[in-house]
Amino acid sequence: MATPPPANRAVIVLIDGARVDVLRDLLRRGDLPNLARWVIEPGGLRTGTTVFPSTTGVAYIPFLFGRYPGSVDIPGIRWLDRRGAGGGWREQWRAARSYCGVQGGWLNTDIVATPSIFDLVPESIAICTPLTRGLQAGGNRCALRRVVLGSVAHYAGTYPALDRAVAQAWLDAADEPWRFLFVVFPGVDGISHLKDPLHAAVLESYRLVDCAIGAFVARVRKRGRELPAFFVVSDHGMTVMREHTDPAVLLERDGVPTLRHPVHVWRRGARVATMVSGNASVQLYFDPRSARERSLTESEIPEAILERLLALPAVRLAACRADSARGIVVRTQNARARLMESAGLVRYEPETGDPLGLGGYLELDDRDLLSRTRETDVPDAPRQLLQLFRSPRAGDLALAAAPGADFRGPWEIPEHRAGHGSLIAEHMEVPIAASVTLPETAIRTVDLMPTILERLDVALPSGVALDGVPFSKLAAVTEHLVR
Numbered sequence: 001m002a003t004p005p006p007a008n009r010a011v012i013v014l015i016d017g018a019r020v021d022v023l024r025d026l027l028r029r030g031d032l033p034n035l036a037r038w039v040i041e042p043g044g045l046r047t048g049t050t051v052f053p054s055t056t057g058v059a060y061i062p063f064l065f066g067r068y069p070g071s072v073d074i075p076g077i078r079w080l081d082r083r084g085a086g087g088g089w090r091e092q093w094r095a096a097r098s099y100c101g102v103q104g105g106w107l108n109t110d111i112v113a114t115p116s117i118f119d120l121v122p123e124s125i126a127i128c129t130p131l132t133r134g135l136q137a138g139g140n141r142c143a144l145r146r147v148v149l150g151s152v153a154h155y156a157g158t159y160p161a162l163d164r165a166v167a168q169a170w171l172d173a174a175d176e177p178w179r180f181l182f183v184v185f186p187g188v189d190g191i192s193h194l195k196d197p198l199h200a201a202v203l204e205s206y207r208l209v210d211c212a213i214g215a216f217v218a219r220v221r222k223r224g225r226e227l228p229a230f231f232v233v234s235d236h237g238m239t240v241m242r243e244h245t246d247p248a249v250l251l252e253r254d255g256v257p258t259l260r261h262p263v264h265v266w267r268r269g270a271r272v273a274t275m276v277s278g279n280a281s282v283q284l285y286f287d288p289r290s291a292r293e294r295s296l297t298e299s300e301i302p303e304a305i306l307e308r309l310l311a312l313p314a315v316r317l318a319a320c321r322a323d324s325a326r327g328i329v330v331r332t333q334n335a336r337a338r339l340m341e342s343a344g345l346v347r348y349e350p351e352t353g354d355p356l357g358l359g360g361y362l363e364l365d366d367r368d369l370l371s372r373t374r375e376t377d378v379p380d381a382p383r384q385l386l387q388l389f390r391s392p393r394a395g396d397l398a399l400a401a402a403p404g405a406d407f408r409g410p411w412e413i414p415e416h417r418a419g420h421g422s423l424i425a426e427h428m429e430v431p432i433a434a435s436v437t438l439p440e441t442a443i444r445t446v447d448l449m450p451t452i453l454e455r456l457d458v459a460l461p462s463g464v465a466l467d468g469v470p471f472s473k474l475a476a477v478t479e480h481l482v483r
């Protein structure tokens, strides 16, 4: 393979679960000198937003496919295949999809046919990623270690060993003729779940990534090559969980048989299925054994169950498809609004109260609405709910947890002391650092792939459209507004 032009290369470093406030704090303390020197100094750091559900794997889709998860028919890290759930025992197990265990690899095949950045940039190397679709032979590094060390680390907390293996694999790849590198450090997320997002061991994981950036830069410079464009990002935030409210446990207590992971996927006579992502979001599917493929709309959802769930302090909001088959209904215990999209404008119509805290009726284009929602406790909620329900596989009802609460019982092994998955700012806001110019306007993780393709001078195949917008176009919009 010929050596590509030097400036025509890009690296995404994904610090899984990195919180933007923690990252900024460590930068202020001078603890991340390499990130500061090689990435933020030439470019910048912004607080961006991720996707809903804000959970590992699902929230990698924007980076690697440039699409929202709902656009590629992946509604969560767990979801129910409605038709399969009505089949025999084998189909029932398959239908209760969970990318957290042995079905993990199915994420690659469940995503609808659309090119990944690996397809579009064949000279790609990825290190420690669950999403590998489109990688050429030999392009998937640390795959075995990710599975073996990753599952040990999940129980024993030995994430530093995995992160060090990633750093080494990254360094080993430096001299190869790649054009795009995708490097995932799982330690911050993994240790935060087990301990606390501010635990000393978590902060050490950020520093480990910084050292890895330093080592990689030194290697590239030693070879006399120009540095690639760096993008250092996270897939979601993270909060301490004070309360585990498991809707499945509550519903069972109310006499409603509930299909759920890990061992109740064959629940007899199940009337509801609860599919948890993150663990601070959950999607409910009613009558899971009916094999009915059509999803329910608001008035078809059992009112008693909906009211019961809305009354839980753990629930920030619920959302479902509107009866008119147009738009989404957003509910809290005392508020109700409708979200619709047409002719490039998103409409927010509060009917009672103001469930998204936007101050009343709005009709704005996507980017203006994104900016408006950044001031609320649920940033980008309108777009994220619309994209989720674009997926026919999404549940009949989706719940997003309030700060400090999640939707899995304390029975989970190991217990998650911290988590993510919800629409709240603490989970949706992520750091987006880049060594290239960043726009002043609000940005999303889905904007990275178009930005990188533009930099690498890679055109999209005809008929393929991405959900994100390259930074250059967003900057132009900002300049236009300033003028």
Ligand SMILES: [Zn+2]
Residues within 6 Å of the ligand: 016, 017, 055, 056, 057, 189, 235, 236
């Ligand atoms: Zn993650």
